[in-house]
Amino acid sequence: MEKITSVKEWSVAIRINHWAMALSIFILIVTGFYIATPFTIAQGETVNKFFMGNVRFVHLLFGVILLFLFIWRVYLAFFSRFHADWKDFLAWTNIKNFIHQIKFYLLITKEGPDYKTLYGPLQSLAYLGLLFMVLVICITGLILMGAGYHKGFTYVAATILTPVENLLGGLAMVRYIHHIFTWFFILFIVVHIYMAFWYDAVLKKGTVSSMISGNIFKKVKE
Amino acid sequence: MAKGNHSEHKKMIDKQYKDLMKHCQTHMEQVDKTLPEPKENLHELLTERGISRRDFVKWTSAATAALMLPPIFRPMVAKAAENFSRLPVVWLHFAECTGCSEALLRSSYPNVDDILLETISLEYHETLMAASGYQAEKCLEEAIHTFAGKFICVIEGALPRGLDGKYLTLGPKGKTGIEVAKEVTSKAAAVICIGSCSAFGNIQAANPNPTDSVSISKALGISTVNIAGCPPNSVNFTGTLLHYLMFGGLPALDSLGRPVWAYGKRIHDYCERRPHYDASEYVDEWGDAGALKGWCLYKVGCKGPYTYANCGKVRFNDGISWPIMAGHGCIGCTEPDFWDTMAPLEKPLPDKSYNGREATVDNIGIALTGITALGIAAHATATALRHKDDDQAQKQEVKHD
Numbered sequence: 146m147e148k149i150t151s152v153k154e155w156s157v158a159i160r161i162n163h164w165a166m167a168l169s170i171f172i173l174i175v176t177g178f179y180i181a182t183p184f185t186i187a188q189g190e191t192v193n194k195f196f197m198g199n200v201r202f203v204h205l206l207f208g209v210i211l212l213f214l215f216i217w218r219v220y221l222a223f224f225s226r227f228h229a230d231w232k233d234f235l236a237w238t239n240i241k242n243f244i245h246q247i248k249f250y251l252l253i254t255k256e257g258p259d260y261k262t263l264y265g266p267l268q269s270l271a272y273l274g275l276l277f278m279v280l281v282i283c284i285t286g287l288i289l290m291g292a293g294y295h296k297g298f299t300y301v302a303a304t305i306l307t308p309v310e311n312l313l314g315g316l317a318m319v320r321y322i323h324h325i326f327t328w329f330f331i332l333f334i335v336v337h338i339y340m341a342f343w344y345d346a347v348l349k350k351g352t353v354s355s356m357i358s359g360n361i362f363k364k365v366k367e
Numbered sequence: 368m369a370k371g372n373h374s375e376h377k378k379m380i381d382k383q384y385k386d387l388m389k390h391c392q393t394h395m396e397q398v399d400k401t402l403p404e405p406k407e408n409l410h411e412l413l414t415e416r417g418i419s420r421r422d423f424v425k426w427t428s429a430a431t432a433a434l435m436l437p438p439i440f441r442p443m444v445a446k447a448a449e450n451f452s453r454l455p456v457v458w459l460h461f462a463e464c465t466g467c468s469e470a471l472l473r474s475s476y477p478n479v480d481d482i483l484l485e486t487i488s489l490e491y492h493e494t495l496m497a498a499s500g501y502q503a504e505k506c507l508e509e510a511i512h513t514f515a516g517k518f519i520c521v522i523e524g525a526l527p528r529g530l531d532g533k534y535l536t537l538g539p540k541g542k543t544g545i546e547v548a549k550e551v552t553s554k555a556a557a558v559i560c561i562g563s564c565s566a567f568g569n570i571q572a573a574n575p576n577p578t579d580s581v582s583i584s585k586a587l588g589i590s591t592v593n594i595a596g597c598p599p600n601s602v603n604f605t606g607t608l609l610h611y612l613m614f615g616g617l618p619a620l621d622s623l624g625r626p627v628w629a630y631g632k633r634i635h636d637y638c639e640r641r642p643h644y645d646a647s648e649y650v651d652e653w654g655d656a657g658a659l660k661g662w663c664l665y666k667v668g669c670k671g672p673y674t675y676a677n678c679g680k681v682r683f684n685d686g687i688s689w690p691i692m693a694g695h696g697c698i699g700c701t702e703p704d705f706w707d708t709m710a711p712l713e714k715p716l717p718d719k720s721y722n723g724r725e726a727t728v729d730n731i732g733i734a735l736t737g738i739t740a741l742g743i744a745a746h747a748t749a750t751a752l753r754h755k756d757d758d759q760a761q762k763q764e765v766k767h768d
């Protein structure tokens with residue numbers, strides 16, 4: 146007889162980290178697009194207006210928050226006391242599972258591969274890619290931020306990153322790359338959310354709610 | 368405690384400036400002994416051009432401040448200005464339009480900086496000298512021989528590397544630009560690249576760069592002082608030479624060889640339209656109401672946020688105006704590869720098009736998101752069909768037990 150039990154999959158830290166990241170990214174996309182293509186506010190006196198100033202403030206604030214969330218996530222991957230999952234990010238190195246997983250997603254097979262890791266082979270690659278994107282957008286963001294400051298933490302960070310700035314071809318290119326990665330985030334998130342619901346519908350393990358409650362359902366043979 | 372630290376800090380700075388002053392004085396005495404006599408009397412020349420003593424004193428204050436030195440250095444700046452014509456200079460032209468020379472030496476309202484440049488002791492300058500052919504060649508050889516290790520080599524123009532450098536040949540012997548540059552720079556005390564061509568390659572090196580033009584530092588593998596700009600501001604050049612005359616060394620440079628005192632901040636940081644940027648007041652179209660009110664030029668393509676230069680601070684034509692003041696955005700002329708990285712020059716960066724029409728990042732992004740959404744819809748439908756019987760299968764499994 147099979148029984149369905151609830152198993153803890155995500156620690157509190159991972160869940161807080163995930164939703165804080167999701168919120169930050171959402172705010173960063175909205176404010177970022179305003180910075181890229183602002184609309185003019187014609188009404189009122191210049192001295193009473195500071196809209197772009199405020200939008201930039203919010204963008205930079207959540208940018209720095211995202212930076213620290215990223216550092217925290219990497220820390221958890223190696224030092225989490227619940228489950229340090231850095232090895233799980235390498236699930237894609239199992240080629241057999243990888244191909245099996247693609248067949249499952251393409252609906253060729255009805256059952257996915259059996260893996261012991263936290264993530265499936267494609268998931269591990271996707272999350273690795275997502276974390277890499279966060280890294281790139283944080284680095285380009287820090288360079289852009291440091292350009293306007295001439296003192297303090299940001300200035301030091303931007304100075305250290307100057308070789309990267311020159312390598313990418315100056316501030317204009319850094320800004321353009323930052324913009325392109327914004328679109329990568331949008332594309333990724335659309336698929337990410339769909340896949341979460343897809344897992345929910347196909348595997349019926351409560352994937353969506355697992356990122357909230359921390360628990361996932363598993364069938365166990367008695 | 369904090370106060371004590373503060374006064375200690377001040378003491379330290381005072382001491383540093385005192386040491387710097389001593390260094391400056393000894394260096395300038397040294398210069399007095401070693402450099403040739405001044406070729407021109409600066410004060411006579413200034414009077415001739417209708418610039419009063421007072422104007423000159425005012426200029427020394429401004430120049431001292433521009434070099435980020437405290438006022439006690441004013442007399443030294445004045446002295447260095449008088450010594451300007453004692454510094455031997457060899458001025459080379461490579462792949463360029465001579466616009467920098469024109470801009471620096473031919474202003475209609477010359478200020479002290481421009482007059483200073485006129486006094487410069489040009490041992491060799493192809494556009495300005497009378498000699499030509501073999502005679503010119505001899506001048507150059509003599510100059511680098513007589514002043515070996517002492518002269519400043521100023522370079523205008525990029526170096527084409529294509530065809531073994533033969534896209535650019537100079538003089539009666541048909542030497543390539545790279546050969547001439549190697550010969551002269553190896554004997555120079557310092558190499559100053561004037562203009563974005565010699566500094567970064569500029570338009571010659573812009574995509575597709577058929578002659579494979581590159582900057583001097585890249586072509587020769589040497590480090591240069593880069594007075595970037597297309598054309599650069601005369602103040603940035605004279606200031607750097609004044610610094611050299613005063614301290615016997617080059618000013619602090621940024622990672623791209625540009626003097627920090629001139630290129631340390633962005634156009635956007637000095638811009639008088641900046642309050643309009645922060646207030647979301649933009650010119651949407653040339654000549655609209657916002658343009659009349661002097662609003663920010665960000666949406667008509669200003670590249671001030673990506674450009675390190677002091678144009679807004681020192682301005683052009685004796686401080687009369689500068690591009691953004693005149694109503695056009697910055698095009699980023701002091702940055703490497705600006706023709707490519709700052710394009711389109713009169714539109715914001717994300718409006719760069721890949722097919723000359725609608726293919727901008729944002730439109731491509733929207734299209735890809737649409738395709739993704741369609742893909743998701745198709746996948747979801749297919750999944751519903753394929754996994755339709757899952758529930759039943761499970762039930763049957765249970766029954767089977």
Ligand code: HEM
Pocket residue numbers: 159163166167168170171218272275276279334337338341342352353354356
């Ligand atoms: C339906 C809701 C969602 C579910 C069930 C979900 C689930 C997950 C899961 C299981 C992971 C891997 C866990 C991990 O490695 O920490 C993950 C990672 C990630 N998610 Fe989501 N997600 C959802 C929505 C979102 C949204 C809306 C965003 C962004 C706006 C987002 C951004 C990210 C990022 C950046 C990562 C990778 C970073 C990391 O591995 O921690 N997610 N998500």
Ligand code: HEM
Pocket residue numbers: 170173174176177178180181182201204205207208209211212282283284285286287289290291320321323324326327330672716717
């Ligand atoms: C998912 C994360 C992020 C997204 C989607 C995002 C999006 C954007 C976009 C679309 C722009 C406008 C680019 C353009 O003009 O073409 C921008 C600008 C900028 N972003 Fe981000 N960004 C993110 C993260 C960050 C981070 C982490 C930082 C800093 C640590 C940052 C700092 C900046 C700065 C300084 C600017 C330029 C603002 C200005 O110069 O006025 N961003 N961002």
Ligand code: SF4
Pocket residue numbers: 634635636638639640641642644662663664665669670671672691696697
């Ligand atoms: S005009 Fe250009 S440099 Fe000036 S505030 Fe606007 S964007 Fe910045």
Ligand code: SF4
Pocket residue numbers: 596597634674676678690691696697698699700701
């Ligand atoms: S405002 Fe910009 S484009 Fe114009 S001269 Fe200055 S740096 Fe060059």
